[in-house]
Amino acid sequence: MTHRAGIAGFGLVVAFLATSSSPVLAELASLGDDALSDVSGQGGIYLSGDVSINEMGGPVENYHFGRCDDATRKCGARLAWRLKETGGWMVLDDIRGNFSFEGLTLRVRHVDSGFGGDGELFNRDVLELGLPNTVRFNDVHFKIAASNTARPTDPGFLQTDIFTVEMRGEVVMEGNLLVFPTGNP
Amino acid sequence: MMRQTIVAGLTTLLLPLPVSADLKRLDDNAMADIQGQSGITLEMDVGVSADRVSYYDDGQGVHLEGFRVGSSVTPDAPAHHEITIDVGQDASLNLDYLVEDRRIEFGDVRLAGAPDVSMGGLFLDQSLQGSLTMRSGGATGHGYTFDTAYTMTGGRLGYRTNGNEVFLDDITLTVEALGTTLDVVGNTLTLNSPSVVGSLDVGAIRYSGNSLNHGRSTDATTGALLPSYGGLSLDYDLSSRTDLTAGGRSGEGLRIDHETTIHSANFLYRDDTHALALRDMSGRYQISDLRLDVDHDWKGRPALALTLGTLEGDLHIGAIEMGANGKSIGQVNVSFLFQDQVFNGRTYTNAVYLQGGGHPDAGPQGLRMAAEWSLSLADLSYTEDGNRVIFSGLQSWGQGDITVNVTRDETRNGTRFYDGLRIGFDGVKAGYRINGLKVGDENAPLQGGTELLLALGFYPAYEFEMGGHITLAPGGATGEGLTVNSDIQLHSGKAAVIAAPYDEGSGEIPQKGLWLTEVEYDGHVRDMTLDVTDEGLVLGTGESWSTMDIGNVRVGDKNSGGSFGRLVLQKFEKGSTMTIVPGGAGDVCAGGVGSSASACAASGGIWQQRGDEGITIRLKQLLAPADGSGRKNAIAWETNRSSDASGNAVNGTGTQLVLNDIYTSDGGDFDGDGRDDNTFGIRTDLAVDVYQTKVVKKTDGADSLGVTGNRGDEKIMDSSVAQGYRYVANPTPEEILDRPLGFAVKAESRFKELSINRVDLVHPVGGTQTAIYGIKMQNFDIKANLTATPIP
Structure with a gap:
């Protein structure tokens, strides 16, 4: 079967991704200002703002879902999927939180230099997602669970919460994410 | 007083036009005979009919057939006219006139070279009362000067094909034009109107699909009022100049040069008791070298040809108001220049070739316009709460046939038609592109930002071949309004999702971007209604479905960029709506959480009051x-x-990942009909504003424009420095007021339940295997508050 080949139709290169860990690909160094000056083109966008999920709750209000100020209800979003036709459901439950940033950039860029000489050989266009230096996470929260029904309101609903993830604070995200196609389209 | 009844008189047809070929200068002897009398009153019942009125240009003719002037009330009866003629002390000729229930019409326009088809018929009904004063003089001293004022009431202006008609009903028009001059300068007839002031009111725009009806507000069979698209109102104060010169683009014909200045104007579209208003308009336009010929189009088809040299102008709309309280979304300015230009290696011009026929299955009557256009440059700017965003460098080009028919709900000659005015597209190859956005003023750097409007289906560049139709029927979801049925096919499309500028200041360059190419689109809309309501402008779709088959998703160049593969998007919606509401995001906590300034600040956010204007x-x-x-x-x-x-x-020969059968629901069957309810759907509110934002320098040193600063410094606008901004480590409250403007979009998407029936992996030989047997997403409320500025 060649199903996987279909999914691998594009490549992702993280030019320099540093959170609290080491750079992912050390040979792909960040471009200096000289190299950046060779990048022709205006346009592109610099985005500032924030994204939130179920900040105050979602649109469903029943005996299971409700507003976030109601301790007897879940106010987060729920994502369920199943891998077998007659099997149970994996669940990302009670998803909520928000994050904010300044400096997420998006543009199309031609790479033909830099990257320790690899850029000259590369010589093509990429979609560049410039990561903001700092992303502030606020009360990001979700649970991994397993359930016997897709909906928590279905008859006989049972669910086992496996673990919960909570995240807050600042995360340093530097560098660019370069997206380009590889392989046979 | 002398009374005279004249059965026919073409002269009177030209009233209230300020020009009449039969109104010759009176010589002094004639004047002497008339002065001192109280004038002449002519009472006439005018009935004129002609089988054919023809115009020939270089031996090629166009015929107005079934020409008639008479009563608009009683068929075959004449129309009553009263004209009082007087000569003033200054030797001016004064006419006071009254016209009652007159209809001027012709049943068909037919080109001599294409006798089997025709363009359809036009009719004009009117009652008139007014005056015309004419005296010698003009602008050169050798012409004529006119003063005219009249009021038209009970008017109708209609277009009829194959027994169906659309017409403006209950028209009231007032015009006052003083000091209009008519001169012959060299070989040019010049009409100069320094002041034209008036108003137009159209009570209703009506449709009839009953061939027994003709120019009546009610149906001849049922007696019911014919359905209406709504009404219009317009008032205006303008001046204009028109030059007419003999000679077409080739041989005989007519050359027209024209310019109009709109000093002020207001426009209203009325839907029942609600209005969409364009207020405080002003502007100008200039037409240069417009030629009228009877000729052939680029395919050799006989046509009445209108070919243009240039058309340029600008329009300012001070406020666009809608909703219950007439709230404004802001101001709009448009500047445009139509002229010949090369696009994609081919020169496009501006021309319309009018032909008979329309859609070939709709019947012999209809209008076919073989059109070519070249919008060389246009800027569209939107200003809300004093802040401005410019959609800069809009260009458009295209060529193809556009057909116009008035059709009724039927299948005729194998083609499905709907009630209404049908605008068809036949082999239209067209495209448009914008150079980018500019926020603030024309000198701002180009930036992206249209990416934030993708949810609305807005692409910054698009090329395509188009076929299909849009049919506009009268009546909205309630009462007046519009109902749209359409079937549109696009071929060989190239649409930009992200687009870099096509001109960065040094001439045209290949436009880089993220492109959807080799696009084949097939889209259908049924019973989409358009109404103006208390809330705003509401579009409600009965049913719509489409397939967008994107051959390649390319990055870089639209023709040769690397491809991510093929993408096929299928959509099927029932009962979806879109509402355009005046007012933007209002108060926003950017980068934080909170519904008050203090709560927002406490969460690390910036409290923004984005004002009353804007669009949601x-x-x-x-x-x-x-x-x-x-x-x-x-x-x-x-x-x-x-x-x-x-x-x-080759499509279909690869491996596919398929998200199959995606649908929304309310999360259960609450009404007991055996199916999950689906009334909530995906609800998305998009609020668009132009507002300040925080821009932080990402690296130490100089940015792309050479302005230096340290990482983390804020960009502060400062007109006293070379690039118009500087970087500040710790901005003061005063400096914070000078944060850069951005294109601000606040979006909130909510859905109760979104399901994917299955996720399949498809191999061309091995067939389909299901990887995921169902995905259910419930209770989502996602908010994104993003402001786009140029990359420093």
């Missing part, structure tokens, strides 16, 4: 489950395709 677009998308006929919501991504002899990927 509310979408409710009800995704319907697959209905078994192939209509569904699905996304397929195909890669690893085989190539043909030309190296092009």
Whole structure:
């Protein structure tokens, strides 16, 4: 079967991704200002703002879902999927939180230099997602669970919460994410 | 007083036009005979008919057939006219006139070279009362000067094809034009109107699909009032100049040069008791070298040809108001220049070739316009609460046939038609592109930002071949309004999702971007209503379905950029709505959480009061489950395709990832009909504003424009420095007021339940295997508050 080949139709290169860990690909160094000056083109966008999920709750209000100020209800979003036709459901439950940033950039860029000489050989266009230096996470929260029904309101609903993830604070995200196609389209 | 009844008199038809070929200068002897009398009153019952009135240009003719002047009330009866003629002390000729219930019409316009088809008929009904004063003089001293004022009431202006008609009903028009001059300068007839002031009111725009009806507000069979698209009102104060010169683009014909200045104007579209208003308008336009010929189009078809040299102008709309309280979304300015230009290596011009026929299956009457256009440059700017965003460098080009028919709900000659005014597209190859956005003023750097409007289907550049139709029927969801039925097919499309500028200041360059190419689109809309309501402008779709087959998603160049593969998007919606509401995001906590300034600041956010103006677009998308006929919501991504002899990927030969049968629901069957309810859908509110934002320097040193600063410094606008901004480590409250403006979009999407029936992996030989047996997403409320500025 060649199903996987279909999914691998594009490549992702993280030019320099540093959170609290080491750079992912050390040979792909960040471009200096000289190299950046060779990048022709205006346009592109610099985005500032924030994204939130179920900040105050979602649109469903029943005996299971409700507003976030109601301790007897879940106010987060729920994502369920199943891998077998007659099997149970994996669940990302009670998803909520928000994050904010300044400096997420998006543009199309031609790479033909830099990257320790690899850029000259590369010589093509990429979609560049410039990561903001700092992303502030606020009360990001979700649970991994397993359930016997897709909906928590279905008859006989049972669910086992496996673990919960909570995240807050600042995360340093530097560098660019370069997206380009590889392989046979 | 002398009374005279004249049965026919073409002269009177030209009233109230300020020009009349039969109104010759009176010589002094004649004047002497008339002065001192109280004038002449002519009472006339005018009835004129002619089988054909023809115009020939270089031996090629166009015929107005079935020409008639008479009563608009009683068929075959004449129309009553009263004209009082007087000569003033200054030797001016004064006419006071009254025209009652007159109809001027012709049943058909037919080109001599295409006798089997025709363009359809026009009719004008009117009652007139007014005056015309004419004296010698003009602008040169050797012409004429006119003063005219008149009021038209009970007017109708209609277009009829194959027994169906659309007409403006209950027209009231007032015009006062003082000091209009008519001169012959060299070989040019010059009409100069320094002041034209007036108003127009159209009570209703009506449609009839009953061939027994002709120029009546009510149906001849049922007696009911004919359905209406709504009404219009316009008032204006303008001046204009028109030059007419003999000679067409080739041989005989007519050359027209014209310019108009709109000193002030207001426009209203009325839907029942609600209005969409364009207020405080002003502007100008200039037409240069417009030629009228009877000629042939680029395919050699006989046509009445209108070919243009240039058209340029600008329009300012001070406020666009809608909703219950007439709230404004802001100001709009448009500047435009139509002229010949090369696009994609081909020179496009501006021309319309009018031909008979319309859609070939709709009947012998209809209008076919073989059109070519070249919008060389346009800027569209939007200002709200004093802040401005410019959609800069808009260009458009195209060529193809546009057909116009008035049709009724029927299948005729194998083609499905709908009630209303049908605008058809036949082999239209067209495109448009914008250079980018500029926020603030014309000198601002180009930036992106249209990416934030993708949810509305806005692409910054698009080329396509188009066929299909849009049919506009009268009546909205309630009462007046519009109902739209359409079937549109696009071929060989190239649409930009992200687009870099096509001109960065040094001439045209290939436009880089993220492109959807080799696009084949087939879209259908049924019973989409358009109404103006208390809330704003509401579009409600009965049913819509489409397939967008994107041959390649390319990055870089639209023709040669690397491809991510093929993407097929299928949509099927029932009962979706879109509402355009005046007012933007209002108060926003950017980068934080909180509904008050203090709570926002405490969370680390910036409290923004984005003002009263702006636009909010509310979408409710009800995704319907697959209905078994192939209509569904699905996304397929195909890669690893085989190539043909030309190296092009062959669709269907690769492997596919398919999100199959995506639909919304309310999360259960609450009304007990055996199916999950689907009334909530995906609700998205998009609020668009132009507002300040925080821009932080990402690296130490100089930015792309050479302005230095340290990482983390804020960009502060400062007109006293060379690039118009500087970087500040710790901005003061005063400096914070000078943060840069951005294109601000606040979006909120909510849905109760979104399901994907299955996720399939498809192999061209091995067939389909299901990877995921169902995905259910429940209770989502996602908010994104993003402001786009140029990359420093």
